Amino acid sequence: MVIDPPYLIFLGDVPDALAAKSGIGIVDWRPEWCIGQLRLEGCQADAGIPDLSIDEAKARGVKTMVVGAVNAGGVLPDHWIQPIVAALDAGLDVATGLHIRLASVPEIAEAAQRSGSKLHDVRFSDQKFATGKGSKRSGKRLLTVGTDCSVGKKYTVLALEKEMRERGMDADFRATGQTGVFISGRGVAIDAVAADFISGAVEWVSPAADASHWDLIEGQGSLFHPSFAGVSLGLLHGAQADAFIVCHEPTRTTMRGVSHALPSIREVIDMTIALGSRTNPDIRCTGIAVNTQKLAEDEARALLKQLAAEHGLPATDPIRFGVSELVDALRSI
Amino acid sequence: MVIDPPYLIFLGDVPDALAAKSGIGIVDWRPEWCIGQLRLEGCQADAGIPDLSIDEAKARGVKTMVVGAVNAGGVLPDHWIQPIVAALDAGLDVATGLHIRLASVPEIAEAAQRSGSKLHDVRFSDQKFATGKGSKRSGKRLLTVGTDCSVGKKYTVLALEKEMRERGMDADFRATGQTGVFISGRGVAIDAVAADFISGAVEWVSPAADASHWDLIEGQGSLFHPSFAGVSLGLLHGAQADAFIVCHEPTRTTMRGVSHALPSIREVIDMTIALGSRTNPDIRCTGIAVNTQKLAEDEARALLKQLAAEHGLPATDPIRFGVSELVDALRSI
Incomplete structure (x- = not known):
């Protein structure tokens, strides 16, 4: 799947930032692709980029409107159909991670056909x-794995990509989830x-x-x-990972959606x-990435120090403290 | 997915028994459901049941025609469409494991609509x-697992079902692959x-x-x-298996379709x-099932004896020597 940037980020009229997480994530990691946002009346989310009409977006070179918000249940509300049709009629592509296919909505299918x-x-x-x-492929690969779902696997590889590129290294984020595909412009929602x-x-x-x-490579689950x-x-x-980083959220008591305890x-x-x-005999762990958002800074630093000592590996919060040590650890591979 | 028996087994005009493996498997394990076979001119496979026309099958109470053969590539040859349409027109359901959807063939979709x-x-x-x-469900569960694909996982659970039912035990085969679904009349092709x-x-x-x-439960891969x-x-x-049986084919040197060695x-x-x-802390191995088809009987017996001693578990070839010991081993669960 290849999605053409730049994007207009559609946030609908969602009630909070959480419902616009996907759109805000795209803006965080690909600000250069996000020309503006389209918000309907009552929208309580703000990605912090200019509010543009579809015509304005088109005039500024936008190629795709990305639906970066979900309403309850992941369905498409009726009043979102009109702006999607308008975007298509203006010649924009439209991308979503909704549970229904856009083409299953007759007005949308017809508009796409027209334009x-x-x-x-x-x-x-x-x-x-x-x-x-x-069978082994050439090139080096890093995968983020987790003690649970939603513990920062995507953000860790995105932070690594940023740091490695700043250091002049040749590195690409590879998306395996829907927000990742929007951020990368390509990839597969592997789930x-x-x-088979x-x-x-x-x-x-x-x-x-x-x-x-x-x-x-963005890990999952x-x-x-x-x-x-x-x-x-x-x-x-x-992935045939040469290196992997374990991602963890230290305040979680049971795994997401089930009653099972987290593994260590x-x-x-x-x-x-x-x-x-099995597919890469040289696989090794090169670091630990902890989402310390719910900890005070001194608690976070103490935890990371303890984990680093316990495992003999660099441990950091990629968002809070950067990924410099995690990149250093890749030098020997 | 629920498929109504009894069946007419369609074997097309395939060149050998291997291409009719699915149909022959259904006849092996559910002879009481297989009223007859439908073979086209030139068919080199024979499931050993009466050749019936569609009208004869209908008259004998057949509910579903199962396409129990595949031609090269798993596609539907043009000359199989007419008999499928005829079966539908006679009021039979039609079931296949082909790579295309039956309804994607206009003549077939129309016939299904008509009837x-x-x-x-x-x-x-x-x-x-x-x-x-x-979360734990009530009842007992056995799963077959393998050192590779296609090592007898389905046949082992089917042989267990037969033996356990003969002993008056309450046991059901649970299908997770396409032939298994035909044999069971329900299930899911899990692959x-x-x-997610x-x-x-x-x-x-x-x-x-x-x-x-x-x-x-039929294992896969x-x-x-x-x-x-x-x-x-x-x-x-x-599966949350209480018991599992390891299935193995001793003459295989690399895993099916790849160049990797088999695990022990x-x-x-x-x-x-x-x-x-993770989902059943009490899981245990209760036996080993070996497909010894390519070994002489004395070689087979020697291998099974050696494996039984090495692992402290019953080891048998379910088809050649029965599954009596494997069922005995379940008594303590």
């Missing part, structure tokens, strides 16, 4: 993948791929590259999550090596 | 599943489910049951297969327990 604009349903995968082959093709889709997302090139571990394992096998960071490291060595 | 008959595309999953919850819902689909396939009831391990892990988590039976046991204990 020849593209509809991107990131949550659906129409692409045919090969099954994973597991929507048919189960998980690792094959990851091989497609991260193809052979120059020997010194780094693919920074956790090998220990009873709902999603299959996705995580297919992703690990397809040590368990995640050991299991990731045990399973990942 | 009100059902089209079952076992390889496609239109059903909505919940994500796996991982076609969207990756693998374990949830298995929870649906094997719902809560009486405390003494056994679900015998291998935790060590670089193409399909994600499917195997989601299946393991969803010990590695499979250890990894299945390590991962499976």
Whole structure:
């Protein structure tokens, strides 16, 4: 899936910033692609970029309107159809991560037909993948893995990409989730791929590259999550990671959506090596990334120091304290 | 997916028995459901049941024509369309495991519309599943796991079902692959489910049951297969197996479709327990099932004796020597 930037970020009339998380994430990581936002009356979210009409966006070179907000249930509210149709009629493509296909709404399908604009349903995968082959590809690969879902796997690889590029390293973020696909402009929402093709889709997302090139692959779920571990394992096998970073949220008591306890960071490291060595015998853990948002700064620093000592690895909060040490640790690979 | 028996097995004009493996498997395990076979001119496969025309099948009470053969590439040859249309026009449902949807062929879609008959595309999953919850369900569950794909996982649980029912035990085969769905009349081809819902689909396939009831769940792939391990892990988590049996083919040198070596039976046991204990801490290995088809009988017996001694577990070839010991081993659970 390839989505053409620059973007107009559609935020609808959602009641808070959380419902606009995807759109705000795109603005955070690809500000140069986000020309403006389109908000309907009553919208309580603000991505901090100019409010533009569709015509203004078009005049400034926008190629795609990205629906960067979700309302309750992930469905498309009726009153969002008109602005989507207007964007299509203006010649913009439209991309969403909704649970329904845009083309299943007759007015939208007709508008896309009229204008020849593209509809991107990131949550659906129409692409045919090969099954994973597991044979070694050239280039270097890093994967983020987690003690749970939603612990900062995407933000960690995005922070790494930024730092590595600033240092002149050849590195690309590789998206495996819907917000990641918007941020990258390409990729696959791996959780929507048919189960047989998980690792094959990851091989497609991260193809052979120059020997010194780094693919920074967005992880999903956790090998220990009873709902999603299959996705995580297919992703690990397809990624053939040379390096992985364990992501963790220290205040969580049960895994997201279920009543199971979180695994320890040590368990995640050991299991990731045990399973990942199947497609890359040299896989190793190179760091720990902790989302310390809910901790005071001194608590956060103390925790990171303790984890670093316990595991003999750099430990940081990528957003709060940067990823300098995590990048340093990749030098020897 | 629920498919109504009895069946007429359609074998087309395939060149050999291998191409009719699915149809022959249904006849092997559900002879009482298989009223007859429909073969086109030149068919080199024979399931050993009466050749019937569609009208004869209808007259004998057949409800569904199952396409039990595949031609090269899994596509639908043009000259198979006419008999499928005829079956629909006679009021039979039609079920296939082809790579295309029956309804994508206009003549077939129209015939189904005309007669009100059902089209079952076992390889496609239109059903909505919940994500796996991982919370313990009542009833007992056995899962077959493998050192590779295609090592007898389906046949082992089918042989167990037969033996257990003969002993008066309450046991049901639970299908997770397309031939299994035809044999069971229900189930899910788990490899076609969207990756996020693998374990949830298995929870649906094997719902809560009486405390003494056994679900015998068909395994898929291998935790060590670089193409399909994600499917195997989601299946393991969803199955919450109390008992598992390792299936193995001793003459294979590399895993199916890739160049990776097979894991040892010990590695499979250890990894299945390590991962499976996430949703059932009491998971244990209760036996080894070996497909000894390519070995002479004395070689086969010697190998099974050696494996039994090495692992302290019953080891048998379910087809050649029966599954009596494997069922005995379940008594203590």
